[in-house]
Amino acid sequence: MRKRIIIRITLIVVLILIGISLYTIGKEHKVLIDNKGISIGGITYNADTTYKVWVDNLEIGLLEKGERNVAKVAGTSHKIVIEETKDKVLTGEKHEKRFKLKTNEGATINIPAIVNNANEWINKKYIGGE
Amino acid sequence: MKKQNLTRTMNPYVKFFIDYSVPIIIALLVAFAIPLSGLSGKYFIKELTIRLSRNSFLILALLIPVMAGMGMNFGIVLGAMAGEIGLIFVTDWLIVGLPGMLLAMLISTPIAILLGYFAGIVLNRAKGREMVTGFMLGFFMNGIYQLVVLYGMGNIIPISNSNILLPRGYGIRNAISLIGIRQVMDKFIPLKIGGILIPIGTLLVIATLCVFIVWFKKTKLGQDMRTVGQDNDIARASGINVEKTRILSIVISTVLACYGQIIFLQNIGTMNTYNSHEQVGVFAIAALLVGGASVAKASIFNVFVGVILFHTMFVVSPRAGKELIGQAQLGEYFRVFVSYGVIAFSLALYAWRKRVEKENERRKVMAFKRVLLQNNNTTGGDKL
Numbered sequence: 001m002r003k004r005i006i007i008r009i010t011l012i013v014v015l016i017l018i019g020i021s022l023y024t025i026g027k028e029h030k031v032l033i034d035n036k037g038i039s040i041g042g043i044t045y046n047a048d049t050t051y052k053v054w055v056d057n058l059e060i061g062l063l064e065k066g067e068r069n070v071a072k073v074a075g076t077s078h079k080i081v082i083e084e085t086k087d088k089v090l091t092g093e094k095h096e097k098r099f100k101l102k103t104n105e106g107a108t109i110n111i112p113a114i115v116n117n118a119n120e121w122i123n124k125k126y127i128g129g130e
Numbered sequence: 131m132k133k134q135n136l137t138r139t140m141n142p143y144v145k146f147f148i149d150y151s152v153p154i155i156i157a158l159l160v161a162f163a164i165p166l167s168g169l170s171g172k173y174f175i176k177e178l179t180i181r182l183s184r185n186s187f188l189i190l191a192l193l194i195p196v197m198a199g200m201g202m203n204f205g206i207v208l209g210a211m212a213g214e215i216g217l218i219f220v221t222d223w224l225i226v227g228l229p230g231m232l233l234a235m236l237i238s239t240p241i242a243i244l245l246g247y248f249a250g251i252v253l254n255r256a257k258g259r260e261m262v263t264g265f266m267l268g269f270f271m272n273g274i275y276q277l278v279v280l281y282g283m284g285n286i287i288p289i290s291n292s293n294i295l296l297p298r299g300y301g302i303r304n305a306i307s308l309i310g311i312r313q314v315m316d317k318f319i320p321l322k323i324g325g326i327l328i329p330i331g332t333l334l335v336i337a338t339l340c341v342f343i344v345w346f347k348k349t350k351l352g353q354d355m356r357t358v359g360q361d362n363d364i365a366r367a368s369g370i371n372v373e374k375t376r377i378l379s380i381v382i383s384t385v386l387a388c389y390g391q392i393i394f395l396q397n398i399g400t401m402n403t404y405n406s407h408e409q410v411g412v413f414a415i416a417a418l419l420v421g422g423a424s425v426a427k428a429s430i431f432n433v434f435v436g437v438i439l440f441h442t443m444f445v446v447s448p449r450a451g452k453e454l455i456g457q458a459q460l461g462e463y464f465r466v467f468v469s470y471g472v473i474a475f476s477l478a479l480y481a482w483r484k485r486v487e488k489e490n491e492r493r494k495v496m497a498f499k500r501v502l503l504q505n506n507n508t509t510g511g512d513k514l
Contacts, residue, residue, distance in 0.1 A: 015236065018236065019233060019236050019237070022225070022229040022230075022232050022233040022236065023223065023225060023229075023233060025229045026220075026225035026226055026227055026228075026229025026230045026233060027223070027224060027225055028224040028225070028226045028310060072226075074226050074227055074229070
């Protein structure tokens with residue numbers, strides 16, 4: 001009887017843990033990608049060209065200067081890759097950054113900040129409910 | 131008297147026709163409608179593949195209660211409701227992809243178990259009238275579901291996603307987009323043959339369920355269910371807890387139906403919050419009966435024959451109707467008519483067969499008694 005109770009409790013705990021991990025892996029995050037000028041610590045980084053953007057190997061598209069796009073990603077660990085384009089032709093100049101998001105977090109990523117290796121290229125913010 | 135002769139001297143071909151009258155009639159109808167519809171072979175195969183993967187799981191959920199002698203489980207509607215509640219939560223929490231679908235299954239499992247247990251208790255109190263009771267139970271539970279979803283969610287149960295909430299701040303919208311989990315299982319292992327997407331992921335899950343059912347029949351519980359299905363009194367005399375076994379069969383069926391509804395809705399990609407589950411029972415049962423199953427006997431083979439025939443009719447009948455009289459609406463009416471008609475016909479056929487069997491049994495007993503009496507008269511009479 002006691003053994004049975006222990007097995008049942010273990011099963012319930014395992015199911016709850018599976019549920020939590022599914023929640024974490026499957027949680028969708030909104031990532032805004034800006035190709036706009038930004039001021040960080042008194043230094044201004046200007047957007048001066050068009051970039052092609054991939055988030056988690058998924059093509060987001062071309063972002064001209066002053067434009068913003070949104071990527072919806074699931075899970076905690078992500079990767080953004082941007083490649084400069086000139087006259088709609090990829091130049092081969094790539095920048096790659098990795099970032100992590102907590103379950104209720106969204107983020108805004110700034111391309112000029114990534115290109116200039118600024119520390120604050122990502123701005124994470126808590127999103128409770130939509 | 132004529133009826134008695136018919137059943138007594140029934141030749142095997144007539145018996146085969148009576149046993150499989152529903153699939154034979156539907157097969158003839160389909161054979162007549164396919165050329166009329168003018169659909170291309172590719173379109174037809176594509177539609178049939180989608181429908182096979184979309185519906186098979188739900189229909190397989192009906193097999194276990196048949197094994198336990200509880201007839202067609204109209205109560206699978208309860209499982210479908212549980213599945214929808216799970217989907218509402220994952221949509222609210224923005225859980226996408228396969229994890230979202232699995233989480234919906236995980237959340238809805240305890241709800242389905244609870245509803246199945248409740249249904250099992252009710253059906254135990256209505257032995258012999260399980261099907262009509264299950265049908266009514268579906269309507270009753272639909273009311274409670276609507277109360278919870280329309281008034282409870284957003285009020286008592288926290289829902290924060292404004293995309294699924296009604297503008298008044300509580301209650302779920304009439305239609306929910308399941309774009310986050312749309313076809314995630316179907317496209318889990320992507321395979322295209324001749325431009326047709328083969329939903330390998332879903333078909334594998336269906337195959338696993340088939341294996342589970344075959345294995346389950348061989349287990350102690352499966353054997354108990356078969357015994358209960360054959361005769362309650364004999365099962366009880368053999369030490370089987372009949373009531374518990376019947377409840378278990380309904381719980382398993384409800385949980386499977388819950389998963390079936392999630393698989394069904396992930397394929398469609400939209401959930402009609404207040405209507406998606408309503409017709410689930412009727413269409414699943416009609417498909418199983420079209421496959422040659424009866425209230426007392428159903429197999430995996432019946433499921434697949436049923437899905438193919440029933441859904442072929444679904445695909446071709448609107449176009450055939452349009453070609454015949456210029457109105458696709460006729461096909462729509464026709465398929466609803468056939469769904470209900472098939473159930474009514476199968477139930478009537480089953481009742482008739484039962485009556486004839488009982489009558490034959492009675493006649494056999496009478497004949498046996500007559501022989502005994504005659505023997506007594508010839509042997510015992512001399513003694514007297």
